[in-house]
Amino acid sequence: MKKPLTRDLRRCLGATSVLSELGDLRVYDCDGLTIEKRLPDAVVFPATTEQVAEVVRICSRHDAPIVARGAGTSLAGGCLPIGGGVVVMLTRMKRIIEVNVADRMALVEAGVLNLQLARALTGTGLHFAPDPSSQIACTIGGNVATNAGGPHTLKYGVTLNHVLGVEAVLGDGTVMQLGPLGDRAALDLTGVLVGSEGTLAIVTRVWIRLTPNPQDYRTLRVTFDSLDDASNAISDVIASGIVPAAMELMDQGILAAVDEAFQFGFPADAEAVVVIELDGPSVGLDEQRDRITEICNRHQAREILQASDAQQRALLWKCRKMAVGAVGRLSPSYCIQDGVVPRTKLPHIIRRITEISAKYSIRIVNVAHAGDGNIHPILLFDERDADQVQRALAAGKELLEDCIRCGGSVTAEHGIGIEKISLMESLFAPYDLKMMEKVRDAFNPGGGLGLGKVLPSPHAPTLLHAAVSIGDV
Amino acid sequence: MFDSIFPGSETIQVAHQSEVAEVVAAAYAQQRPIYPVGGATSLGLGAVAGKPGTVLRLAKLNQRVDYPSRDLTITVEAGMKMAELAKCLSAEQQRLPIDVASAESATVGGVVAANLCGPRRYRYGTVRDYLLGLTVVDGTGQSFSTGGRVVKNAAGYDLTRLMIGSLGALGVITQATLMVRPVPEMSAFVVVPLPSLEKAESLLASLRTSELEPAALSLVVGDRLADDPDRGAAATLWIGLESSEIEVRWMLDLASRLCREQGLPAVFIDAPDRVASIWRGLTEHAAVRPDQRAATLAVELTVLPSRTVAAAVRLHQFDPQASLLCQAGNGVILAWFSCKPENAGELVTRIRKAAEELGGRVVVTDFPPESRLDRSTIWGPPGPEIRVMQRIKRQFDPEGILNPGRFIFE
Secondary structure (H helix, E strand, O other): OHHHHHHHHHHHHOHHHEEOOHHHHHOOOOOOOOOOOOOOOEEEOOOOHHHHHHHHHHHHHHOOOEEEEOOOOOOOOOOOOOOOOEEEEOOOOOOEEEEEOOOOEEEEEOOOEHHHHHHHOOOOOEEOOOOOOOOOOOEHHHHHHHOOOOOOHHHHOOHHHHEEEEEEEOOOOOEEEEOOOOOOOOOOHHHHHOOOOOOOOEEEEEEEEOEEOOOEEEEEEEEEOOHHHHHHHHHHHHHOOOOOOEEEEEEHHHHHHHHHHHOOOOOOOOOEEEEEEEEEOHHHHHHHHHHHHHHHHHOOEEEEEEOOOHHHHHHHHHHHHOHHHHHHHOOOEEEEOOEEOOHHHHHHHHHHHHHHHHHHOOOEEEEEEHHHOEEEEEEEEOOOOHHHHHHHHHHHHHHHHHHHHOOOEOOOOOOOOOOOHHHHHHHOOHHHHHHHHHHHHHHOOOOOEOOOOOOOOOOOOOOOOOOOOOOOO | OOOOOOOOOEEEEOOOHHHHHHHHHHHHHHOOOEEEEOOOOOOOOOOOOOOOOEEEEOOOOOOEEEOOHHHOEEEEEOOOEHHHHHHHHHOOOEEOOOOOOOOOOOEHHHHHHHOOOOOOHHHHOOHHHOEEEEEEEOOOOOEEEEEOOOOOOOOOOOHHHHHOOOOOOOOEEEEEEEEOEEOOOEEEEEEEEEOOOOHHHHHHHHHHOOOOOOOEEEEEEOOOOOOOOOOOOOEEEEEEEEEOHHHHHHHHHHHHHHHHHOOOOOEEEOOHHHHHHHHHHHHHOOOOOHHHHHHEEEEEEEOOHHHHHHHHHHHHHHOOOOEEEEEOOOOEEEEEEEOOHHHHHHHHHHHHHHHHHOOOEEEEEEOOHHHOOOHHHHHOOOOOOHHHHHHHHHHHOOOOOEOOOOOOOO
16 A cells, blocks of 8 residues: 555655655654654655645545645644655755845745745845744744744734745645735635645745845843733833834743853843843834833833844844753753733733642743743653653643633644644634634645644544653653 | 615614624525625625625624723724724724725724725735634624634634635624734825826835835825825825834935935925825725716726836826826725726726736726626636635535625625
8 A cells, every 4th residue: 555655656756755764754753742753654855846736646546644844843743644644845845936125025935944035135135024933944834834923023923924925735736826916806815824734735835025124123131030020011011002023031940041051141030031122213212212111110120231232132032042942951851832812911821830830840931922922831841750741731731721711822823733632622612613624625625634633633643641652762 | 775786685784793693594594695784885896796685784783892902902893883993992092004995984894804905004014914813604694703812823724814805705704803003103294296107116116125114105196185285296106104203203304315316306294184184085095986986997906016107107008087096015006997887898808908917916896887897807817726715615605695796706
């Protein structure tokens, strides 16, 4: 059964673009959610849209499920090959086809790295606004699949707001061209494909909206003795009518790890640091900075420092973006969660995280895109201790259920993948989910793309039960 | 009142969201068409309904559901008027930066369903960028919710985006949650009378590549705004600026320098009353006057922003009397032609051909009802993706009762 599949794939793509040896396949058995693993039957590396379409047709003939994958930085198991099948790697499709400065748009292949695009745009005065922390590794196709965000979404919006159109391959191998011009005579299929985690179509090219670089920045590092004061200050800045470019919270636990890694000199006894960035024309920035300073002082800020030059600003952002990686110094294993609450509920949810941490005896450290109400609590545990694993999972679940109770959601930018399928029924009513199923059936009638992801279904894997085989790590 | 668009249909007014579901469920059982209508400001968009049914008036469904202003979000029922929404938000110095003509009639649900916007779209975007979630009744009379009430949400498929611009053909919108923005401290205009339409080309190019980030870049040809300082000019460019006062003053300086470099005079307007009047004028300019409907063809032409002037020149060649409102930063041109009903179809074909030569598209947004333009003339030829759209339509509206024949679907 599998032999004819790989044979057909090789015939289509050439032997060097198809992997089927066990040792090779192991590399693709999971993504950033390392706790779950499944082996694919084959991994393919198409170089063109036509090849992707042909692979889809072959898989359809062989009834093999398909997982489209970029860099595999998903933290929600979006790239897990459930039921085996074929992993379609889009990393060879990495051409920047067109940069149109006059119209502020670019056409790129799905495998282009977020950072590669940023570098290619140097000197144009334009940039692609979504800047997830994984931007050195993640691909634009992956950004589209998860509707990726990042710190600067506070002012600039998420990937959806920066995608003008896509080229996509449907489950039957049909190629669709959507955009880049807005089209009144059509449904916004591009808007539906963004964030659909590869379960509706395989996006092969993306029309990107480019954003002008701001003329200037003010980047502040505000230190608070109390976490409560920090989250209240953030909530007040939003309510005051200022829209900073970014407003990022890091708590004491994560600061210790970051400091150990980068020796940035964060005060060890402060409960929180908030990085606030303002951008735009220089003339207006000092006034905004002064208003923010005043709000922070009202909430007992201990210290407010301003990055004095581009180098200091870059270092501050490096600390923030490498923060999660630095957690490896604190714990053998960790799980980064992604939840979102209405922005005024930030102080509440941050307090709940502390309570939940105590309740389950699981250490939790925090980073947050706080201006958006998007929290990233990082749960620390030892994967070798089954009891700890269970407690960490239970703590994570309680936290997300709390986000739902606050009127929020279980993911702001990482996606549902397989990790959060079980929470979909808490977040949406049965008929809401039924309508999503109908949309999936309209795009992907056979269900072969992204099998078992996003929506509850018989294919959705039962995850992380007590028998999870962590012992061999 | 609606007989020219929905001949032979009865009208039902609803005041509660649950009634919408009841009415649609009954219509589903009888396979009788439902034509949802909000403020009735965009009924010119879409073909004349082929079958009699029920016109479902939603304007009484107008309650504010929740306004946590410190979260910068608001949830309202779909029949709330845009002017009422604006009033509610302005009490907290907030706003939804989507300009819609006839805001005292247009409803939130209608604006979503018809994907309306105005001059501010250049800086602030469209409904797509502000809508967080919806409650909708599908073609079987069952209610579902999409998205949520938070500003970032990656859970499940984005059915919210699917509903924007779906013109009531996938469901009847009963409630919407929107992200809102603080009202900027100051708003002002730089107005540039142009000796020729072509002269706009180099000025727009220099504005687009400058550090200026205007809220609007509107080029008006033909019919002029009441506030136009020089109605003798061939065209007028309105550069709308919004931000803190200090930034607006800086942008005024920069804009005037860029105009001077092109040898063009620029008029500053910063008196709040006049500025408000210009925003209103640019927004209302888009509406076809009811007394002119019988002899007016209105189209929306979309091209790459850098081709806006070239497209405007082509339209002007067809008819030097035509009126154009170009959102030059977005490549969107609204054009009105005086036109006898019997000539409308042929004129659309010619305009569409010209647009396609420039890589653009054309949709008819209003036409003399007597001309009975068909769907393909109004919306243009569909691409292969129509198959997916038709499958979605069948899933959401299995009996085809929602606004049949008006949008791209049968």
